[in-house]
Amino acid sequence: xxINNIDxxxxxxxxxxxxxxxxxxxxxxxxxxDDVKREFFGEVQRRADALVxxxxxxxxxxxxFVSVISTDCIKKARDISKGAKxxxxxxxxxxxxxxxxxxASVRELVFEKRLVTLEELVKLLDTDFAxxxxxxxxxxxxxxxxNADARADxxxxxxVAFWGHAFDGKRNDRGGIFRPGxxxxxxxxxxxxxxPASADGRLKGEPLSxxxxxxxxxxxxxxxxxxxxxxxxxLGPVCNGGPLTIEIHDSAFAMPDGVGKVxxxxxxxxERGGHQMxxxxxxxxxxxxxxxxxxxxxxxxxxxxxWSGYFIELDKCFQDQIIKRVEL
Amino acid sequence: xxxxGRIFEIREFTLHDGPGxxxxxxxxxxxxxxxxxxxxxxxxxxxxxxxxxxxxxDEVLKNADFLVxxxxxxxxxGGEPLAQADFAAxxxxxxxxxxxxxxxxxxxxxxxxxxxxxxxxxRLDFVYQDVKFPDLDGYRRWTGVDATPIFENIKWLRxxxxxxxxxxxxxxxxxxxxxxxxxxxQLVDGASNLRGIEFLPYNRLAGAKYAKLGRPYSPGxxxxxxxxxSSVV
Ligand code: SF4
Numbered sequence: 001x002x003i004n005n006i007d008x009x010x011x012x013x014x015x016x017x018x019x020x021x022x023x024x025x026x027x028x029x030x031x032x033x034d035d036v037k038r039e040f041f042g043e044v045q046r047r048a049d050a051l052v053x054x055x056x057x058x059x060x061x062x063x064x065f066v067s068v069i070s071t072d073c074i075k076k077a078r079d080i081s082k083g084a085k086x087x088x089x090x091x092x093x094x095x096x097x098x099x100x101x102x103x104a105s106v107r108e109l110v111f112e113k114r115l116v117t118l119e120e121l122v123k124l125l126d127t128d129f130a131x132x133x134x135x136x137x138x139x140x141x142x143x144x145x146x147n148a149d150a151r152a153d154x155x156x157x158x159x160v161a162f163w164g165h166a167f168d169g170k171r172n173d174r175g176g177i178f179r180p181g182x183x184x185x186x187x188x189x190x191x192x193x194x195x196p197a198s199a200d201g202r203l204k205g206e207p208l209s210x211x212x213x214x215x216x217x218x219x220x221x222x223x224x225x226x227x228x229x230x231x232x233x234x235l236g237p238v239c240n241g242g243p244l245t246i247e248i249h250d251s252a253f254a255m256p257d258g259v260g261k262v263x264x265x266x267x268x269x270x271e272r273g274g275h276q277m278x279x280x281x282x283x284x285x286x287x288x289x290x291x292x293x294x295x296x297x298x299x300x301x302x303x304x305x306x307w308s309g310y311f312i313e314l315d316k317c318f319q320d321q322i323i324k325r326v327e328l
Numbered sequence: 329x330x331x332x333g334r335i336f337e338i339r340e341f342t343l344h345d346g347p348g349x350x351x352x353x354x355x356x357x358x359x360x361x362x363x364x365x366x367x368x369x370x371x372x373x374x375x376x377x378x379x380x381x382x383x384x385x386d387e388v389l390k391n392a393d394f395l396v397x398x399x400x401x402x403x404x405x406g407g408e409p410l411a412q413a414d415f416a417a418x419x420x421x422x423x424x425x426x427x428x429x430x431x432x433x434x435x436x437x438x439x440x441x442x443x444x445x446x447x448x449x450x451r452l453d454f455v456y457q458d459v460k461f462p463d464l465d466g467y468r469r470w471t472g473v474d475a476t477p478i479f480e481n482i483k484w485l486r487x488x489x490x491x492x493x494x495x496x497x498x499x500x501x502x503x504x505x506x507x508x509x510x511x512x513x514q515l516v517d518g519a520s521n522l523r524g525i526e527f528l529p530y531n532r533l534a535g536a537k538y539a540k541l542g543r544p545y546s547p548g549x550x551x552x553x554x555x556x557x558s559s560v561v
Contacts, residue, residue: 148390222340224349224391252343261349264398265341271397 001060001070001080001087002176004240007051008092008184010191011099011159012198012208014043016125019106019199023119031118033111037155040103041162048091048166048180055089057173087176090240093163094187095208097145097215100159101200104152105142109135109199125197128204139201146214148225153232164237181240182212182275185305189317207321211278211305212242216324223248223265231272243276244269245303250281278303280322287311287323333415336369336376336407338387346433346454348400351388355416358408360437361472362460363547364499366531368538370407381418385426392428401431401453408437413444420451435495437471438478438485445481454523455492457485461503462511470502470548479515486519494525498555499547509560527557 018039022031060081067073067080078084109115116124116135129136143151160182167178188208197203200215209215212230220226223246230244246265252258262279269277280303290297294312302311302322311319334356342352354367356376365371388402395401402423409416420432433454438445449455459482461467467475485492494516498504503512509527516522538545 221338224340224394227394228391255343258343261343261398261400264349264394264400268394268397 001063001066001084002090003058003088004090004181005185006055006058006089006091008094008187008191009044009047009051009163010094010187010194011044012095012102012195013191014047015040015099015102016195016198018043019118019122019125023122033107036106036118037103037158041159044159044163045166048178051091052167052170052172052178055172055178058089083174083176087172087174088179089172089176090179090181091167092181092183092185092187092240092242093238094184094191096156096159096182096212097209098198098200098202100145100152100156101142101215101218102198102202103155103159104144105139105199105201107155108142108151109138113138121199125199128197129201136201139199142200144200144215144218144220146218146220146226146229148221148228153229156229157233160233160235160238164234164239179240180238182235182238182242183240183305184208184211184242189321207317207324210321211245212275213245216321224268227265227269227272227274231269231274235273235275241275243278243305244274245278245280245305247280247282250283250286253281282322284323287319291316291319291323330380330382331415331418332378332380333384333412333419334373334376335379335384336367338384340391342403345403345405345435345456346401347431348398349395350400350403350433351391351395352403352405353384353388353409353419355404355406355409355412357411358406358437359411359439359473360408362497363470363549364497364530364534366534366537367407368534368541368543373411381415381422384419385422388423389426389428392426392430396429399431401433403433403435403456404448405435408439409434410436410438410440410444410448413440413448416448417451420448424451438481439473439475440477440481442477442480442484445477446484449485449488449490452490455485455490456495457482457492457516459494459496459512459515462508462515466503466508470499482515486516486521489521491521491523492516492519493523496525496527497530498527498557499530499549500551500553500555501549504556506560513560525559527559529555529557 022039062079062081070080071085073080073084110118110121115138124132124135143149145152145156163180166180170178188210192208207216214220214226252262266277290300290311297312300311301308336356337354340351342350345352354370356370357373358371404416431453434452435456437458464475467473496512535545
C-alpha cells in the first residue's frame, strides 16, 4: 500500500547543520559559495539515506476491509499491510522556500556583500541576530522565492533537481520506491521546533513555509510572480507532489468575472509545469474575527495542507500560520 | 529617449481595473485632496520612487505572457495618472512597442488639461472615469479643486470612441442621495461609448493609513453610516 506521508526531510534543518559543519571543518582554505551548496546537498542526501534505512521494513496494522477492496489482495491471499500492487513511500521536503531564501541570503551577505563571515552568521542564528539589526535587515532584504527573481529561483531549481533524484535506485522491502515531494503535511510546524533562526531572517520559533509556497511574511509582488517562481524548477522528478498554496482575497470572487480571472492563473500554473495548486479565498479580517469570536464563524472552512477544515477547530498554531500566509 | 516619472506601486494581478487580470501602475501624486482619499501616500508629488518609462515597461512586460494568455493588460492609476501625462503616454507607447496583445486602461479623476487628457486617453482601450459630483460646488468643497476641466474632459470623452465606465465613489451624506446620483448619471447618460456606471462604497479603512503617515484624518462626514450605493439608473 502506498503511504504518501511516511516522513520528511527538513531542508531548513539540513542547511543549518551544513553551515555549522562548514564553519567547524574550515582550515585556512577560502570557502566558496559552491562549498556551501555542496555541503547542504550532501546533508540532504545523508538525511534521505537515513530515511531509506529507517523505512526499509515497515510493519503496518492489518486492514482486512481495505484488503477486500484492493487489487490483488484476495488473489494473492495477502493482507494489504504486507504489500499490495503499489507499495511506494512518499517523503516530503519541508521548508523549501525558507531553505532557498536562506541560501540566497548566505550568498549575498557572506560571499557578495561580505557583511559577515559564515562563522559570525552562524553565531547570529543562535541569538536571533542579537546586536546586529543591520544583518537581520539585510537578510530580510535578500532575494526571496516568489518574486520571479532568478537570484533565488536558480537555487530553488538546483535544490528541487537534487531532491528529485535523492532516492534514485532505492527500494523498500515491498519493492516500492521512495517518492520525493515538495509538500510538507504537518512537518512545517514540527520541523520549525527543531531549528534556530535561519539565514533568511526568520527568527527562532517563527513558522516555516508550508507546502510548496513562499516563506511567511516575505514581500512578494503578487500571484503571477509566485506562480512563475514556483514553476521554474522541473517538478517532474519530485513526483510525490506538493501544493503551491495561494491566498486570494475573497472580494475577487464577488465580482462578475472574478472566477474566470483566477482560472487564468491556474491555467498559467499548469502550462508552466505546475503540479498542484491550492487556492484559499480568505480575508485576513475574517480570520482574525474568527479567532476572537469563534461562535460567529462556525462554518468557515480553510485549506490547511492536503485537507480542508473548520477554521475554529484548528489548533492555534495552524490558525496563526494561515493568517500569516501572504494574502495576495 | 527615456523619460523619468514617479511611481508608488506596480501591482500585479489586479482584478478590478478592466478586462481580464491586469497589472496596475500607480503613478505618484494627485492635485486633488478628496477628504476620504484611501491612497494618501499617493498624493504627494515628491514621494514614491523615480523610474524611467522603460523601467516601468520592463517590469510590466515580465508578465506579458500571462497577461496575453488571459486577455488582460495594463491599467494606469494613482494618485492621478494624468498629472504625469507625458510619462503616462510614454509608458503606454513603450509597452505597446513590444507588440504584445495587451489592452490599456486608465483610472482617472479627469482633472487634467484638455490636451493632457486627450493625449493619453486617445492611446487607450478603456477608461474608468471617476465622477464624484455633478457640479463645481461639490468638487470645490470636498476635493479642493476647481473642476471645470473635469467636466470639459467628460464632455470630450462622451464624444470620443473610447469605451468608458463611470465610477462614483459613494460617500455617506455627501454624494449618495438620489438627487446627486441622478445628476451624476445625467452627465454621462446616453453616450454611445458608456459601458456602465458603478456606484462603489468609499474605502473605510483609509483612516489607518493617515495615522501611519502621521496625518490627521478628518473626512468631515459621518463615517459610521454606510453609503447608499444603490443604482439610480
Ligand atoms: S482623486 Fe483619488 S488619489 Fe486623488 S485625492 Fe481623490 S481619492 Fe485620492
